[in-house]
Amino acid sequence: xxxxxxxxxxxxxxATVALRGDLVIPTAQAMYGQLRGLARRRDVRGVVVDFxxxxxxxxxxxxxxxxxxxxxxxxxxxxxxxxxxETHRAALELVKxxxxxxxxxxxxxxxxxxxxxxxxxxxxxxxRELIALVIDIGxxxxxxxxxxxxxxxxxxxxxxxxxxADALPIVALLGGLLGTTLAFQGVVLLHRFGAGQFVADMxxxxxxxxxxxxxxxxxxxxxxxxxxxxxxxxxxxxxxxDALATMGVSPTRFLLLPRLAALTFVQPxxxxxxxxxxxxxxxxxxxLAIHVPAGVFWDRVVERVTLMDFCHGIGKSVAFAWIIGLTxxxxxxxxxxxxxxxxxxxxxxVVVSVFFIILxxxxxxxxxxxxxx
Amino acid sequence: MSDVLLACxxxxxxxxxxxxxxxxxxxxxxxxIVTLLGGSGCGKTTLLRxxxxxLPPLAGTVTLLDHDMYAQSDDDRRALLRRTGMAxxxxxxxxxxxxxxxxxxxxxxxTKLPETVISEMARIKLALVGLPGLEHRQPASLSGGQxxxxxxxxxxxxDPEIIFCDEPSAGLDPIVAAELDDTLRQFRDALGVxxxxxxxxxxxxxAIADRAIMFGDGRVMATGTVAELEDSADQxxxxxxxxxxx
Numbered sequence: 001x002x003x004x005x006x007x008x009x010x011x012x013x014x015a016t017v018a019l020r021g022d023l024v025i026p027t028a029q030a031m032y033g034q035l036r037g038l039a040r041r042r043d044v045r046g047v048v049v050d051f052x053x054x055x056x057x058x059x060x061x062x063x064x065x066x067x068x069x070x071x072x073x074x075x076x077x078x079x080x081x082x083x084x085x086e087t088h089r090a091a092l093e094l095v096k097x098x099x100x101x102x103x104x105x106x107x108x109x110x111x112x113x114x115x116x117x118x119x120x121x122x123x124x125x126x127x128r129e130l131i132a133l134v135i136d137i138g139x140x141x142x143x144x145x146x147x148x149x150x151x152x153x154x155x156x157x158x159x160x161x162x163x164x165a166d167a168l169p170i171v172a173l174l175g176g177l178l179g180t181t182l183a184f185q186g187v188v189l190l191h192r193f194g195a196g197q198f199v200a201d202m203x204x205x206x207x208x209x210x211x212x213x214x215x216x217x218x219x220x221x222x223x224x225x226x227x228x229x230x231x232x233x234x235x236x237x238x239x240x241x242d243a244l245a246t247m248g249v250s251p252t253r254f255l256l257l258p259r260l261a262a263l264t265f266v267q268p269x270x271x272x273x274x275x276x277x278x279x280x281x282x283x284x285x286x287x288l289a290i291h292v293p294a295g296v297f298w299d300r301v302v303e304r305v306t307l308m309d310f311c312h313g314i315g316k317s318v319a320f321a322w323i324i325g326l327t328x329x330x331x332x333x334x335x336x337x338x339x340x341x342x343x344x345x346x347x348x349x350v351v352v353s354v355f356f357i358i359l360x361x362x363x364x365x366x367x368x369x370x371x372x373x
Numbered sequence: 374m375s376d377v378l379l380a381c382x383x384x385x386x387x388x389x390x391x392x393x394x395x396x397x398x399x400x401x402x403x404x405x406i407v408t409l410l411g412g413s414g415c416g417k418t419t420l421l422r423x424x425x426x427x428l429p430p431l432a433g434t435v436t437l438l439d440h441d442m443y444a445q446s447d448d449d450r451r452a453l454l455r456r457t458g459m460a461x462x463x464x465x466x467x468x469x470x471x472x473x474x475x476x477x478x479x480x481x482x483x484t485k486l487p488e489t490v491i492s493e494m495a496r497i498k499l500a501l502v503g504l505p506g507l508e509h510r511q512p513a514s515l516s517g518g519q520x521x522x523x524x525x526x527x528x529x530x531x532d533p534e535i536i537f538c539d540e541p542s543a544g545l546d547p548i549v550a551a552e553l554d555d556t557l558r559q560f561r562d563a564l565g566v567x568x569x570x571x572x573x574x575x576x577x578x579x580a581i582a583d584r585a586i587m588f589g590d591g592r593v594m595a596t597g598t599v600a601e602l603e604d605s606a607d608q609x610x611x612x613x614x615x616x617x618x619x
Binding site: 024025026028029032058059060062063064066067087090091093094095098099100237336337338339340341 | 467468469480484485486487489490493494496497498499500501503505511512513529530531532559562563564565
């Protein structure tokens, strides 16, 4: 620790601080406190810091000196440095000539109304960008549909493989578990009233209309939506999207359309797969728990579930696919050039997609029930 | 305290047991500006990674500030590395932080200095590298040269005894590159910092290097002052300095 011997001359109201030892990071805090204390004393008009006995002075020491100097100058006091060695002088001169920027004036804190206003403007801007993106997707889809432009070779198959085939095990596992759980619940309740075989009706309908599409959508949100947002965000950070734009290649057609098209195929397909696996799981539990033969179970499912129910489930699956795809594309493309932004885009994709999936499901279920289907 | 800040003894570096450089012996002395140079892929950056604790050498010992770096515990090695600074080729600034927060990060994490002193130190370092007034900008809004300067400010914020710079002037225009060389020289002259620069920029080597160590063919090809290397009898070294294909 540096020893700072202090002497205050009452006549000249000048404090003299004689430094001993190094003024470096481990000792700077104590020295800062001591000099600041002197600078604030009413009976001190000036401070003389004597470096004759000082050892090494690093940036922290220089920062302490310049801070105290500025503080004293503001209150009309002065700080004088004496006994400077060659190295001390060189370091101080270097800083003096570098022109350190002044501390900015305190920024007035943003008020509540301004924060709300900024937030609303942010949402309006995001909405505008989303509409522009949807229009561009529509335009690029038309270009591809009319064969004026093509999707990148092999991109659609690759995306379907990544989003669909690779997701089969997890969808099968969760679909099967969901079907068995539903069956256990139904069996316990319905068997009590002698209506155990109606568990097939319950499982068939709920898997086809609700759980198949919904569960698959949530898996795809976490697995595929998040991946799309992270991929696009990382590409944005690495200027890959800018590179496409400067080449005159539409990033929407090159990057987004294959993903959106793949999702449109994959989500309903996986939903159907999850539905059948779920029904099979339910069939197994019904057979084991209350001895409903598989044939009877299947007949009841086929009898109860109509083509309309299938269309309902498939329609919702396509809607969910577009919710996931658009959310991931929009948020991924809006990523700014920093790593946190990629993480935010990924997280928000999952949260926003799940929110809208459940919202759309609730709205559709309400209208369907009002319409009697 | 020894005058030799860094020594490599029979060091081999590489990946997957395949050495890129073998049997490297070198010493860096206090207060020197030394350039490690050579053509692309010669292993100079790989050696720098070994020197800075990022890649254990395949063989040999790296002695940094009188300590065998890879014989230290993790905590001791970290303490040793705090006495050094590293400016990466791709600047490695944290994109989500402002410039001043990037520069102040080591102080906030590793010292108990008051925030006013930390902030002042960061401002001083940013002024020294020629970036006053850009404290509250995000790294993404800076030019390549400004980002390299900010990275140098961060590397020097703890007043290290030795600063390593990986390709500091790569991708910069000659004027900005020369300014960066001046800044490095000022750091050495005024603050007494030892500087090790990995580069293959001839203008930069000629401008600031007290000594150069040249690598090629998986070994140290030559060591000496820039003038000595420029007149080297070794054809590979001569060709490098006179920009001739061998």
